[in-house]
Amino acid sequence: MERRVFTVFGGSGFLGRHLIQQLAATGAHVRVACRDIEAAQFVKVLGDTGQIVPWPADITKPDQVAAAVDGADVVVNLVGILFEGGGRTFQGIHVDGAGHVATAAKAAGAERLIHVSAIGADGESPALYGRTKAGGETVVLSAFPEATIVRPSVVFGPDDNFFNFFAGLARLTWVLPVFGCPLEPKFKLFPKNGFIHVDLYGDGGTRLQPVFAGDIAEAIMKILAQPAAAGVTYELGGPTVYSFKEIMDLLLENTGRKRFLAPVPFGLAKFLAWFLEFWPKPILTCDQVDLLRRDNVVTGDKPGFKELGITPVAAEAVLPTYLHRFRVPARRALPQA
Numbered sequence: 001m002e003r004r005v006f007t008v009f010g011g012s013g014f015l016g017r018h019l020i021q022q023l024a025a026t027g028a029h030v031r032v033a034c035r036d037i038e039a040a041q042f043v044k045v046l047g048d049t050g051q052i053v054p055w056p057a058d059i060t061k062p063d064q065v066a067a068a069v070d071g072a073d074v075v076v077n078l079v080g081i082l083f084e085g086g087g088r089t090f091q092g093i094h095v096d097g098a099g100h101v102a103t104a105a106k107a108a109g110a111e112r113l114i115h116v117s118a119i120g121a122d123g124e125s126p127a128l129y130g131r132t133k134a135g136g137e138t139v140v141l142s143a144f145p146e147a148t149i150v151r152p153s154v155v156f157g158p159d160d161n162f163f164n165f166f167a168g169l170a171r172l173t174w175v176l177p178v179f180g181c182p183l184e185p186k187f188k189l190f191p192k193n194g195f196i197h198v199d200l201y202g203d204g205g206t207r208l209q210p211v212f213a214g215d216i217a218e219a220i221m222k223i224l225a226q227p228a229a230a231g232v233t234y235e236l237g238g239p240t241v242y243s244f245k246e247i248m249d250l251l252l253e254n255t256g257r258k259r260f261l262a263p264v265p266f267g268l269a270k271f272l273a274w275f276l277e278f279w280p281k282p283i284l285t286c287d288q289v290d291l292l293r294r295d296n297v298v299t300g301d302k303p304g305f306k307e308l309g310i311t312p313v314a315a316e317a318v319l320p321t322y323l324h325r326f327r328v329p330a331r332r333a334l335p336q337a
Helices: 014-025 041-046 062-069 090-107 128-143 163-172 213-224 244-255 266-276 286-292 320-326
Strands: 005-009 029-034 052-056 074-077 112-116 148-152 175-179 186-189 196-199 233-236 260-264
Touching: 005 014, 005 062, 014 029, 014 041, 014 213, 029 062, 041 052, 062 090, 074 090, 090 112, 090 128, 112 128, 112 213, 128 148, 128 286, 148 213, 163 175, 163 244, 163 320, 175 244, 175 266, 213 233, 244 260, 244 320, 260 266, 266 286
Parallel strands: 005 029, 005 074, 029 052, 074 112, 112 148, 148 233, 175 260
Antiparallel strands: 186 196
C-alpha cells in the first residue's frame, strides 16, 4: 500500500515537532517545508529512515511552495510570526504566504489543507497580528474552500516561547509583569485585626486559555480522519481559563521562586514596548500589547476539543515536567567534620 504524502510548512518548529511524530507513527511520508533545512535535520530522527525529509521552501516564494506540495495528499500550514523583522512581515507571512500555500495545494490536487491560525484572528482586532491572521483565513478559504482552520490559544509545552520565557526572566529579575491590570490599588480594612489589604490586580489582567501542543497535534490528526471537518473552523483552548496574574502565580509555583508581580496597565506596557521592539529579538512589541487588550479564550461559537472527542491536558499536569530546570537548586548541608 502506497504511503500518503504530507507536506508540513513550519514542521521544524515547536508545534510541528509534535505533529510530525504523530504523522510518522501512521507510516506517512512527511516533507518538512522550511527555510533552513540544515537547522531542520534533527526532524529525521522522529521517524524511520527516509520517512521524514526536510524540504527547502520559503512560504513567501510561490515557486518554492508549489514544489513543496507537488504530489502531496495533505498540506498543513503551521507558519506564523509574533513580531515583524528581518524582512518578514505579518502581511507577508500570515496573509500572502498563507495564500501561496492554499493556492499551491489546490493546484497540486491535495485532498486536505489544514491552516493553523490563532484565537484572536479578527478583522477588527486592535493588533495587526490579529487582523492579518483573519486576513490569512480569508485568502485560504477563498483559494481552498474545503480547508480546515484551527485556532489555538497560547500554546505551551517543553519548548514553548511563553512559560519558558517568563521562567527565564524570573532568573534575572525580582519583578514579573501582570499585563492589563489598572494601576488603581484598592484598600480593604479587616476590622477584626485592623490590617489593611491592598489589591493591586483587580480582575488579574488579560485572560488566557493555554493549550498543550500535543493536544493540538492530536486534534489535527482527528480532523484529518474526519471528512466532515473539511471547511470547518475549530477553536482550541485548554481546560482552564487563567488571568495573567494566575498564570504568573502558576509559573512561580512550578519554579519554586518568589517574585513581585507588578501590575502593568496597557498604557505603561505600550510605552515600554516602544523601546523594546527595536531590539533584534524584541521581548515585547506595541502590537503584542494591543493583542493583550483582548482576552485570548475560546468564544464557544466554534467546535473544539469536545467535538473531536479529546480531553485537553491541564497546564498543572505538564508544567512541572519542563519548568523544573528553572527551580532554585536545593542547598545541601556540608558534612560534619
